[in-house]
Amino acid sequence: MMIEALVGLCLVGALVVFFAPDEYAGKLAFGWSLLPLALSALMYLNFDGRGNALLGGSLAFEEQFTWIALGPYELTWFMGLDGISMPLVVLSTLLTTLAILSAWTPIDERRNQFYGLVLFLEGSLIGVFGALDFFVWFVFWEAVLIPMYFLVGIWGGARRKYAAIKFFVYTNIASLVLFIGFFGLVFGLGDSISSLALPEIATALRAGELGPLAGGLIVPEQLRLLAFVAMFIGFGVKVPIVPFHTWLPDAHVEAPTPISVLLAGVLLKMGTYALLRFNFTMLPETARSLAVPIAAVAVISVIYGALLALGQSDLKRIVAYSSVSSMGYVILGLVAYTSYGIGGATFQMVSHGLISGLMFACVGVIYNVTHTREVGDMAGLADEMPLTVGALVAGAFAYAGLPLMAGFAAEFFIFVGAFQSTVIAGNGMAVMTALAMFGIVIVAGYLLWAMQRSLFGPFRFDGDYEVTRAARHDIAPLVVLIVVIIALGTFPNDTFFRMITDAVGPLVDGATAEAALGTGGGSP
Amino acid sequence: MIPLQQTPTLAPDWLALTPALLLGVFALLLFVFDSIDPDESNDGLLAGLATVGSVSAAVVAGVFLLLGIGAGDGVSLYGGQLVVDGMALFFMLIFTSVASLVCLGSIDYLEGHDDIAGYYSLVLLATTGMAMMAASNSLATIFVSLELLSLPSYGLVAYLKNNKGSVEAGMKYFLVGALSSAVFAYGISLIYGVTGSLLLSEVAGALQGGEVLTDLGGIFGVGVLMVAGGFAFKTASVPFHFWAPEAYEGAPAPVSAFLSSASKAAGFVVAFRVFIVAFPIESVAGTIDWVLLFQVLAVVTMTLGNFAAATQENVKRMLAYSSVGHAGYVLIGLAALTGQGNGEIVLGAGMIHLLVYGFMNTGAFLFVALVEYWGVGRTFEDYNGLATKAPIACVAMTVFMFSLAGLPIGGGFLSKYYLLAGAVGAGVWWLALVAAVNSALSLFYYSRVVKAMWIEEPNGNLDRIDVRGYPTGLYAAVVIAAIATVVLLPAIGIFSGVAFEAASAVLQIAP
Amino acid sequence: MAAESGVFTFAPAIAVLPFVSFLVALFAGKYMPKKGAVAGIAATAGSLLLSLVMLAQVASGHAHHMELYTWVGGEGVPFELTFGILLDQLSTLMLVIVSTIAFLVHVFSLGYMNDEGETGLPRYYAELGLFSASMLAFVFSDNVLMAFMFFELVGLCSYLLIGFWFRRPGPASAAKKAFLVTRFGDYFFLIGVVGIFATFGTGTFGGPGVEESFPELAEAAIAGGASVNTFFGLSPRAWFGVLGLLVLGGVMGKSAQFPFHTWLPDAMEGPTPVSALIHAATMVAAGVYLVARMYGFYALLPTVLAVIAFVGGFTALFAATMGVVKDEIKQVLAYSTISQYGYIMLALGGGGYVAGVFHLTTHAVFKALLFLGAGSVIIAMHHNENMWDMGGLKDRMPVTYYAFLSGSLALAGIVPFSGFWSKDEVLYETLVHGLGGSPLLLAAYAMGLLAVFFTGFYTFRMVLLTFHGEPRTDLAEDPEPVRWNVKIPLAILGVLAAVIGVINLVPVHALESSVPEFLHDWLYHGPEGLNGEHYHELITSPEFAGYSAGAIPGLGELGTLFASAGLSLAVALAGSAVALALYRAPAPEEHTAKLGSLKTLLYENYYQDEYQVWLAQDLTEETVAKNAKRFDDGVVDGFVDRVSDVSLVSGHFLRRVQTGIVSNYAALITLGLVVLLVAFGIVGGWFGGVFA
């Protein structure tokens, strides 16, 4: 019942805070959010899962009972964690707590509603990562949209209404598409499954149980392809992959900073997590056969996203687009089908969550003071707010893949894994990897460019606010994040990577043994 | 919910009709009361009486349903003219619960109107008609009970005699309704001509083998299309939907709720029964492929409804169009009976959607009634900042809107996705995709209401709320509807089981 | 080995101590006397001591390798990524050099920063400490991944220290440029690292107790003794060549080799001690050190060696010419640094492993010295760096002058100063291997030799303008005195610069074999697979690099040796002489005008920065990125918005169907019904047999 307790804590907290008096809401929410954080930490320490949740691994904190009988299929309440989902749960709880802390300064109206929604969001996110039955998962997956809509729409910036509705409808369409794709598979499986539990479906699909749909109207091959594409697009919107990314900058820029932190930190990971769980776990053959386009999409996302970031002048937009770029690496790692590739992709989910969270938090702190995010409106902030700027520099270098920080670890794993991958004949993946790696140059480019213009040089600020140092509770989250990032980068194995690779193993071993053995190569 | 092993039988069979009978009795009771004491002093009593009547009927229907009375082939009455099976009870439950909410909500809405008794008795009579429709197993009973529903409805829509909108709406509803019933009757006559019977089972029997269709196929086809037209009118489906936007907008809001939820469901239950039982697709496909027909109707209906709703300024009219759109969704229940996939999923999904819809849509219209009661205004702009004044009601409305849009905050989520899944399972991807696009669009316009209530700033028209205060009855109705909607998300299992049982029973599929 | 590994257990402390000082300075610096300098000095002193101990241990024949911890491992992954320490002849030597100079620079900083009352000193010493830690860790890395990591970290420190005076636009921009240019090189380096792991499954350099290292695997693979997975169907040799070149990218970036040299002159915006430590002696050396570290790999690849040599030779000449016309003292030194690292590359490419390391050592000493000397001058001149405002400082700051002079003689390569011996050996090695049948090497040698002339010239031009003649400004008349903490490091380094050459007196050894070649012997007795002897075999074996030593016709080996030495010395003297002739006057005037248009070309550094800035700024940022943005906002996002517009507009039209006139409704209903009737009638074929 641990996961249930976790979700329950958040939802109850949401209610409590929602009806709490406005002035105490912030502190109450922060205090309350420590509970799930502590619980998740406890779970992390007692984590005893082995193998992959969908491929017959033994789950941690498993819980399953029948919920609804949907005609021939049983919907079960099925929760459990494996090495892939555990880190993401920890990520969610940690980032939520920090986001709440960083919201104290900027959020000054309808606080109780704000923090209530944030806790509701946290509960839904944990549900997404914990659920192992399709419908349960899907309920949480969609439930995430509701608080986001309000959080962006009510507390956002000037164009918040546009951004909120765009995010809302865009991602909703995606959900519908992926739902249709997935149910194509379900009905294609016919009687070979009796419930919508993801492990059962994954096993059946990998066992080749897929039959034709609608009396031969659609043969299994087409069905696989259609379903894969539908789900890829559906999840890709959340990730987001180019060209389905345009909701992201708007949502990020308009959202209040704490929400940007959660949006970039956790919500994007829902997409990649789902891609891993569904597309790449359930339909490996299809994924391999589509390796070239997928890898191409990844590379394009990396380079194109980075170039877009280079073209921006709004600090938040820069970070937003760089998320597109970083998520491209994840896709690249996933399609590699090597333990370093997929493991690195999962590790990147966590590390990018922390790093982008840090970046947004820093930008937010600056915005609280200057009320602007335009690079051109300020210069030489380093003098006025040294701690914030220090954190921002640290975050920027973490983003740029500085060794001994989480970003480098994740990206290096992905590169190694992708480079040696054999999913594309003739070492095509090596070329793709080399191309994608150029992102690390561009990312350094635009981040250093922005920092030089806005943080360094003689102090100048066009705006009628007094630039003062940030409050302690604004700095605290930054410090925590930096510490965690360095810890993950220095000890990846002992923190998350071992459990990740353990969960990823079954995915790749069956897939390409020789690639996993590090001997996957082109020339005979 | 797993039905009991051996279905309990009732001493006299006709007791199975208790819900309908209760409704009728209470309707007459209202007349009696009113004739005994025709002054308006006891509105509350009348309203209470009506509410008690519908609630008791609801309770009975629910109990019967959960007891599994009439599970399987159902209790057949009067030589098969009526049959009380799972589907019938399921829909009776929908009608009666909607009626209960409407009665409850009407107490405050009708403050200071005369002839309250007439209103409530009409509501109850209409509900009786619906109940009978749910149980009808012969074109004759269907026709009669359908009219028993229609005629009171006309009256209800035009109930506000001095309100131009209400009267105009009543006029349009009536005229279109009269036309449709004429078409319907003519269609029945043709089918009778071809098959020589009005009993659904016998009609099906006459069609067996299909030699009648070889030479009379044309007549039969025309008949089927006309009958379909009659149902299209009740369910507000294209092309017989034209009355709906006006009627829902012009009618008193509780009546709009009643019509858009219950009356629509009533249309669907007969459509389900007639087309599945009387015109088995495998024997009539060659002559008239009504699955294809409903596929066309579904696409057109949902598209027209949603797209027209997207650009409305008036919340009530937006809901009216969206109700047309939902008719389109439920039509998938018939449109996906391609024989491939498993029919009971789509059909059951349609039934479940109507159940949930009964609560969320009724709730939404009742919220509109609440706003009309306050006299705040009808456009989206008038709703601005409503949450600051009436947070609880606005939370409820948010639940309705998001549930209608298919977000997992209410049962609407599950039922809508059941429908999509069913469509996919039946191999009509394109239908599911159209539904998906529409659903996304609907999210846009539903969230406009939410946006107005929560995000926009009030524009100074809300102080009227303080003038009229917070009406207990309406609030109760809205809140109950909201709770029911939310509870139906986790608790849908209670009904989904029954629904799938009933659907498979109707489809003659061994459960 | 267990016996004395007791001492080695302290090896990590070499890097940990400065790291601790980093933390101390960062968090407690502002409460401490000297703002954290003390911690830094103590830490680097400790590192120096430990390094010396390690050196002694290794000298006693115990090279050592130890695993620190597993970064990534377990059964989940195909191969482990670990951190480890490799202490052999090369690394211990480098450790000593780095820690020595770090120590001296810390001391010097007391004078340069504290006494000048700079602000932000805790930050300064923290960054200095972090740099020392990273650099030392880089030096004793036992595998290429760990090396890369600390390679990047020193890059970070360089960025931070160049931008130390971030309030001025200059340093901020220079820091960015330095990081980006090196990052560009590191991009290739990283691909190389990834490739090495993907190819060999390991990245260890080797060392005692290491069962498989990638240089050995590569050697075996080319020899056909082992199978590794090469890519793109290339032969092992070709594929290794690709890998070698990729890694070389990082080397050229860090060691400021053409065309990645442009960042180094700008880096002079940083405080002078930083320039001395990072941008002269140590960090810039990291690149060439890496080549030496994995020389067992490069020695297998003649083409790559040739490229290294040629790039080195060209850079040496190219940079030297630019140094000729510069007016700021630090600029001259910057270009000379680039040029000198060109020599080291030349040596390594030319098969002169020992020569390369030798010049690396001597250069570290005398270039650090020169920078510190320049620093002392800059203190005296109140941070005016223009040599034309100086003059006559000789008598006013004698310590600085004589130390600086010693360094200059070394730089110019005048016998017997250290620079002479090392540079001579560099050129000699290249020459003989060139004569052995490699015209490319000969060309590189020629360029190197020509560069010697310019080196001599700009060195003495610098000395003369700075210290000789009459003071040309009031500042020079009465410079600010410098204190012990400046003089002591200068003195130490001054002596070293003069005598350090003794560690490898090749020509003398050739004459009198009793005079040992310490460095040569030292490097030749490294551990299995990591020693000069092994490298020499590889270099000379036809199976691999296939170099062979030739000699100038008719002179023989010894003759060639002395011919080369004499030649380089003569050229150096010539260059110096020209400088003396031109600038000896009490009030020398600029002769650059004589160069005509060539002058501008040199002043503008051959327009190297221009095209690189154009690439980065005008092309990538202004053109590509901005257009990408336009495309994204207009097309990609525009499409999304259009879709919503279209649906809303169509909604508007659909509304209009509802005219409000009930007759129209009736008509439309009828129409719809009729349409359906006709359509399904045709489908169902009713019109066939209705009234049959």
Added chain:
Amino acid sequence: MAVPVQYYLVLSAAVFCIGLFGILTRRNALMFLMSVELMLNAANINFVAFSFQHGNLTGQVFSLFTMALAAAEVAVGIGIILVLYRNFADVDVTKATTLRW
């Protein structure tokens, strides 16, 4: 039998179409109502004819239902037309167009 059933069918169809025509052309609510009656009667013709042909009474009984129902419909209809007149001072069905789009 004397008159083949097809003729009745044709007759009823004709009557139905006349009614429909009336609905489409007449604007007066009462005429509208009468046209509907025509259409219902067309249905009745069918029922009676078919019941005669099939030899069972179902159709005839149904036609009685229809008539009764028609009467009820007219009653309600007249009522609505009455209030329509009260509010719009006209029984022209095309005049009341306050609700549209």
